[in-house]
Amino acid sequence: MSPETIGLIGIGCLFILMILRTPVAFAMLVVGYFGYWILSGGRSAGAMMLTEAYSAVSNYSLIVVPMFILLGNVSSAAGFSRGLYDAAFAWVGRLKGGLASASILGCAVFSAVSGSSVATAVTIGKVALPEMKRLGYGAGLSTGAIAAGGTLGFLIPPSTGFVLYAILTEESIGRLFMAGILPGILLMLLFMATVWIIATLNPEAGPRGDHVPVGQKFSILMRSMPLIGIITVSIGGIYAGVFTPVEASAVGAGLVVIMAFVSRSITLPQFGTAVMETVRTSAMLYMVVIGANVLNPFLAVTHIPETLGNGLVGLGFGPYGTLAMIILAYVVLGMFLDGLSMLVVTIPIVYPVIKALGFDPIWFGVVAVIVIEMGMITPPVGLNVFVVKGVAEDVEMATVFKGVMPFLLAMFVGLLLIIAFPDIALIIPNTMFG
DSSP states (O other): OOHHHHHHHHHHHHHHHHHTTOOHHHHHHHHHHHHHHHHHOHHHHHHHHHHHHHHHHTOGGGGHHHHHHHHHHHHHHTTHHHHHHHHHHHHHTTSTTHHHHHHHHHHHHHHHHHOOHHHHHHHHHHHHHHHHHHTTOOHHHHHHHHHHHHGGGGTSSSOHHHHHHHHHHTOOHHHHHHHTHHHHHHHHHHHHHHHHHHHHHOGGGSOOOOOOOHHHHHHHHHHHHHHHHHHHHHHHHHHHTSSOHHHHHHHHHHHHHHHHHHTTOSOHHHHHHHHHHHHHHHHHHHHHHHHHHHHHHHHHHHTHHHHHHHHHHHTTOHHHHHHHHHHHHHHHHHTTSOHHHHHHHHHHHHHHHHHHTTOOHHHHHHHHHHHHHHHTTSTTTOHHHHHHHHHSTTSOHHHHHHHHHHHHHHHHHHHHHHHHOTHHHHHHHHHHHO
């Protein structure tokens, strides 16, 4: 059999293993190792696995993963997320569907400390969903807003999606972080506009919140300022060139731990739980990176990425037609795979195609992450939908999926805007890095 045929069989086996619920890291390890063995021999495969595994875990840039995860876990355990939500509600609660808009705004701000879609949806959902239920919000709007708002955790820096994309493509983590800021704000505003439209068409679905005096608004905002200050220092420090992303992650994690203990918002057992959760999540992500590093040499020797790129270019659809096909493939995969699996499996294959077509790889990183975000709320898998369903146990799954549909449309509009106007993603990193 030719290397290309073996490569296609390997990719097929990879998807079968993931459909069978094999952890994506181990599915990639198995396919990458045995595929390389078949093509290059057992000794070469063993040496490749050892070399790639060590290279993956010794990558200095990966330190941002456990640091930012610790930042988010400690913030959640200390209850700082409640302060963010209260501040958001105080300022936008009087809008139509104000509580749902506040939830989205809270998700956006918390995304800047969590880097995780699931963590964002769970943390804000536990605070916001009981309040929306108490005020009589429609189940579809409330759960849909949380599920959609949670996806911002994969886009707004510090994003684990961007970290993995940077590791897989050897692009700059700092540039990717900066590229995610304006698209994240754009999606947040589109989500809030969606809430306003739904509440305007059906006022009972999203009633206005209570009036909050201006003085009280500032008082509530000031209570959330320490965490907002940490976000500003860590992310702003990257933009200003004061910190590298790795240094910013350590500074942010250190400051939030100090703030949590000084304010007596966290106990030692709670801190221990947050640290252990950080270790578990980081270990999972490190294993995913190891698996991707083992799979990539196998794909390289099969020439699959090169063959696929030549095939797509040969179809004659042009750059944007080919991009549309890639996005469509992501949408279809998003119906069956979780976002992390899609990212690590597809990027090594489509990245050479994107570069060959002349697209900016940083810009495509933003596009890919947004499309993967869409998969997080797309049936039948929709990881964020299942997470929100776990918080709102009395809401039917079909109601949650129905509730996210308007937000899915908003994400599609945002994606089209970023494709039409690439500077939305590129203006900050280009200004910062020249």
